Amino acid sequence: MNYNWDWGILFRDPYLGWMIGALGWTIVISILAWIIAFSLGSLLGIFRTSSKKSLRLIATCYVELFRNIPLLVQIFLWYFVFPEFLTDEWSRWVKRDMPYPALTTAVVAIGLYTASRVCEQVRSGIKAVGEDQRQAGRAIGMTEVQVYRFVLLPNAYRIILPPLTSEFLTIFKNSSLALTIGVIELTAMTRQIEEYTFQGFEAFTAATIIYSLVTFTVMALMQQIDKRTALPGSFSKGAS
Amino acid sequence: MNYEKSNMMIKVKSVNKWYGKIQVLNDCSLNVSKGEVIVVCGPSGSGKSSLIKTINGLEPVNSGEIIVSGISVTDKSTNLDQMRSKIGMVFQNFELFPHMNVTENIKLGQTKVLRRTNEEAEQKAQALLERVDLTEHAHKYPSQLSGGQQQRVAIARGLAMEPMAMLFDEPTSALDPEMINEVLDVMVKLAKEGMTMMVVTHEMGFARKVADRVVFMDYGKIIEDAPSQDFFGSPRSDRAQEFLSKVLNH
Ligand SMILES: Nc1ncnc2c1ncn2[C@@H]1O[C@H](COP(=O)(O)OP(=O)(O)O)[C@@H](O)[C@H]1O
Numbered sequence: 001m002n003y004n005w006d007w008g009i010l011f012r013d014p015y016l017g018w019m020i021g022a023l024g025w026t027i028v029i030s031i032l033a034w035i036i037a038f039s040l041g042s043l044l045g046i047f048r049t050s051s052k053k054s055l056r057l058i059a060t061c062y063v064e065l066f067r068n069i070p071l072l073v074q075i076f077l078w079y080f081v082f083p084e085f086l087t088d089e090w091s092r093w094v095k096r097d098m099p100y101p102a103l104t105t106a107v108v109a110i111g112l113y114t115a116s117r118v119c120e121q122v123r124s125g126i127k128a129v130g131e132d133q134r135q136a137g138r139a140i141g142m143t144e145v146q147v148y149r150f151v152l153l154p155n156a157y158r159i160i161l162p163p164l165t166s167e168f169l170t171i172f173k174n175s176s177l178a179l180t181i182g183v184i185e186l187t188a189m190t191r192q193i194e195e196y197t198f199q200g201f202e203a204f205t206a207a208t209i210i211y212s213l214v215t216f217t218v219m220a221l222m223q224q225i226d227k228r229t230a231l232p233g234s235f236s237k238g239a240s
Numbered sequence: 241m242n243y244e245k246s247n248m249m250i251k252v253k254s255v256n257k258w259y260g261k262i263q264v265l266n267d268c269s270l271n272v273s274k275g276e277v278i279v280v281c282g283p284s285g286s287g288k289s290s291l292i293k294t295i296n297g298l299e300p301v302n303s304g305e306i307i308v309s310g311i312s313v314t315d316k317s318t319n320l321d322q323m324r325s326k327i328g329m330v331f332q333n334f335e336l337f338p339h340m341n342v343t344e345n346i347k348l349g350q351t352k353v354l355r356r357t358n359e360e361a362e363q364k365a366q367a368l369l370e371r372v373d374l375t376e377h378a379h380k381y382p383s384q385l386s387g388g389q390q391q392r393v394a395i396a397r398g399l400a401m402e403p404m405a406m407l408f409d410e411p412t413s414a415l416d417p418e419m420i421n422e423v424l425d426v427m428v429k430l431a432k433e434g435m436t437m438m439v440v441t442h443e444m445g446f447a448r449k450v451a452d453r454v455v456f457m458d459y460g461k462i463i464e465d466a467p468s469q470d471f472f473g474s475p476r477s478d479r480a481q482e483f484l485s486k487v488l489n490h
């Protein structure tokens with residue numbers, strides 16, 4: 001095999017800039033999708049464990065729907081199918097006029113999908129805190145909302161910090177699916193550099209290292225948070 | 241009828257409750273007057289927890305009526321949150337909030353439910369900690385305390401709301417034997433100060449000492465409801481007799 005190794009390519013103009021820019025998009029997609037996933041997922045997790053049957057039903061339906069359709073299919077549905085159900089005006093806006101149509105669609109699709117997974121984590125956290133803690137909160141006269149705010153959620157989030165970290169890292173990896181609708185994030189850019197330079201090994205090695213570095217950084221950060229938020233007398237389990 | 245004027249604190253009238261197909265409360269009726277101490281006992285699974293939890297509406301009933309200080313707990317239009325803030329409850333496993341220290345545990349209900357200022361709540365917490373003899377543990381977390389200490393904090397948390405009655409669900413049954421008395425002592429003191437109390441417990445020494453009446457439950461039914469001298473003298477049902485000989489002989 002006569003492959004011409006050239007690691008220097010990664011540091012040459014314009015490829016270094018391209019990689020950094022693409023990493024930027026990957027991070028932007030991940031963070032924005034995470035904001036949707038975390039807030040909506042938490043709300044749904046609360047619904048799922050609420051005393052109101054209707055709220056529980058809403059959350060259950062959401063989870064069943066979004067968790068069971070493959071993410072790639074969901075991205076395609078939002079990007080290609082969903083706009084067809086809108087009026088012409090809205091359809092045009094979604095497909096073309098809204099800011100960064102492909103990126104926005106990817107963010108929303110990944111966010112809504114991951115919300116269903118976060119919901120299940122939050123639910124299991126609240127269940128782990130326990131029915132008796134809920135009753136202890138109610139017994140001093142707190143409303144259901146107050147019991148969630150001051151008792152159930154602060155403890156549930158501590159319990160589920162490790163699996164939530166995993167969910168975030170999954171979002172980070174899933175963000176590469178945005179390339180299927182034309183977003184030039186890290187993986188797409190790596191392919192593009194390969195096509196331009198034929199130095200595919202170097203480019204993909206670099207991408208692998210970058211993904212790994214970000215993953216390790218996030219894990220180290222979460223381990224710190226886990227330690228800081230651990231309660232006296234309890235052992236922190238460490239982010240996984 | 242205006243219950244407020246009468247001396248009635250808790251009135252349970254023909255309450256029935258099911259979990260699915262199992263009936264856990266079967267036509268239960270019970271009156272507790274102001275300042276009375278009632279001990280509820282009976283075998284495990286007889287419905288004691290269910291009964292006590294229906295009184296502050298933590299568990300709904302299927303039929304019957306419960307009135308606490310003139311307000312119907314079973315009436316759908318009653319604001320149960322407000323109602324519960326006036327009835328203290330102590331659980332078998334303490335159920336302190338693990339992410340808050342002792343003082344914060346006692347302050348939470350005061351600031352969030354009663355809307356007391358931070359200073360008022362702090363003062364009240366300190367006074368109560370003194371009363372349960374835990375002043376030096378004010379800033380510890382629940383996991384750093386023994387079971388007996390945790391349960392005393394839980395009692396203080398209930399008292400902080402200045403309740404008109406206190407409910408106890410087996411407050412000492414999760415404790416090591418050497419810690420039972422420190423909790424019972426606090427409860428005896430409370431009883432002597434005139435607190436209305438309903439206590440699920442198998443501590444018959446406590447019952448003899450402070451209970452006005454003893455209620456015996458079995459299979460969701462109130463089998464006996466007798467002044468404590470009578471109950472310990474000659475409980476009328478065989479089941480109660482059998483139960484008593486078991487709890488007294490170990
Ligand atoms: N949440 C629940 N769901 C279904 N059954 C329950 C529940 N809580 C209690 N039970 C059942 O109700 C019966 C009475 O329970 P409980 O009131 O806890 O009795 P006790 O406190 O006297 O031990 C038991 O048979 C128990 O298994």
Ligand SMILES: [Mg+2]
Nearest residue numbers: 288289290410
């Ligand atoms: Mg019980």
